[in-house]
Amino acid sequence: MKEIKASEFEQQVLNSDLVALDFYSTECPPCEALAPKFESLGQLYGNDIKFIKIFRQENRELATSLGVSSSPTVLFFQKGQRVGEILTGGIKRKDLIKNLDSLLPQERVKKIKESIKPTVNEYDVAVLGGGPGGLTASIYLAQAKLSTVLIDPQLPGGQVSVTHQISNYPGFVEPVNGYMLSHYMSEQAKKAGVSFKVAVDVTSVNLFDKEIVIDEFETIKTKRIVISTGASPRPLGIPGEKEFKGKGISYCSICDAKYFQDKEVIVIGGGNTAVEESEFISKFASKITLIHQFDRLTANKEAQEKLLNNPKIELILESEPRKFEKVGNKMLITYEDLKTRQLHQLDSDGIFVFVGMMPNIDLFADVLQLDKWGYISTDEDMKTNIDGVCAVGDVISKKYQQITTAVADGTIAAIALSRSFN
Ligand SMILES: Cc1cc2nc3c(=O)[nH]c(=O)nc-3n(C[C@H](O)[C@H](O)[C@H](O)COP(=O)(O)OP(=O)(O)OC[C@H]3O[C@@H](n4cnc5c(N)ncnc54)[C@H](O)[C@@H]3O)c2cc1C
Secondary structure: EEEEEEEHHHHHHOOOOEEEEEEEEEOOOHHHHHHHHHHHHHHOOOOOOEEEEEEHHOOHHHHHHHOOOOOOOOEEEEEOOOEEEEEOOOHHHHHHHHHHHHHHOOHHHHHHHHHOEEEHHHHHHHOOOHHHHHHHHHHHHHHHHOEEEEEOOOOOOOOHOOEEEOOOOOOOOOOEHHHHHHHHHHHHHHOOOEEEEEEEEEEEOOOOOOOOEEOOEEEEEEEEEEEOOOEEEOOOOEEEOHHHHHOOOEOOOOHHHHHHOOOOOEEOOOOHHHHHHHHHHHOOOOOOEEEOOOOOOOOOHHHHHHHHHHHEEEOOOOEEEEEEEOOOOOOOEEEEEEOOOOEEEEEEEEEEEOOEEEEOOOOOOOOOEOOOOOEEOOOOEHHHHOOOOEOHHHEEEEEEEEHHHHHHHHHHHHHHHHOOOO
């Protein structure tokens, strides 16, 4: 794996046959999750394709000239020309593979695939998802002497790792940095003996046979499963959102706020996350316009007071976004004033969307019993409708989604499952 500076771009990238180029940043959990995937694919495809990384913060001009506006971003080049997709955000191994395969002749791709040896590993319990719920469950399970594997497509930590400060998790007198809190939890799990399979693609999950396939070639056989896959930011679902995701539209202030130093930003939302994250973004941005659908913010009082006293933040209430566009380097939003039904436009350097969450259940939605909002139904022991499968944390049907409640769910599931082995 070669690391370059902007001055070497022409020689190392434009003058090479085939290149995969990773723009990364520090303090960027999705960049850290990408690094081991990029590294391992570099070993697999390295004879045919050059794998290069470049530190975006120190090479901003080059990044901007290539249209790279969030980290990580992977670009592909063939004989100096841009090819393939622009991959950003929580980049999946399978999307990297799709683009790498498209650069090579079919015969060569076949040879590379044949060199991968399938493996099978067995554990007592597999925990799917390494947020606070999954980490807590895995700590208890490992301490109960059950062989436990924790599987996550990202690095462990979940939503906590991208939250700048937590002030309501007991045990810390001062607010604790979310990244550090998740680091302590995952170090504790490692010390307890949990095996980590992180930054992997979860290819398939069979909850009945208790078989999980990761990265397409490793099968994990297990006796019990804990689902702790949490929730992800809910998209608005309006034109331009998909197109400009990671290219002007962000869902993670910890990852991207630092790129808006002295710039103007729009935040969509008015709940706790939108209000607290606006406060964080204002450390960098010169102006924030927060657009919210109701006539008042729905965040807690303390967060609202802080925001209303922040001179950098302006509110547009009773308005909803209708469309995102890009004009030059600017993001243009069209929003509707819900009182007058008139459409208005506003431009900015970037847009952050914080309009709630949705459960991560894609891999098992068809076999699990869900509530009417799509969250997994459990009993008081966190058991689902499938024998030997528990679910915990933000992915389950419950009233309050907090770190403490996810930790409590993880505790209950682990104790209940441990007893089921007796
Ligand atoms: C910006 C923000 C601020 C917040 N602030 C606070 C706060 O101050 N205090 C508080 O108590 N709570 C806060 N919360 C809520 C809190 O973070 C969540 O309630 C908590 O993280 C839920 O934990 P979890 O383990 O259920 O899931 P998550 O933290 O969502 O973790 C789920 C994990 O599962 C992984 N995953 C997803 N799909 C799969 C799959 N198919 N297979 C395997 N793994 C998968 C994800 O990569 C992730 O690592 C905040 C949330 C946000 C977004």
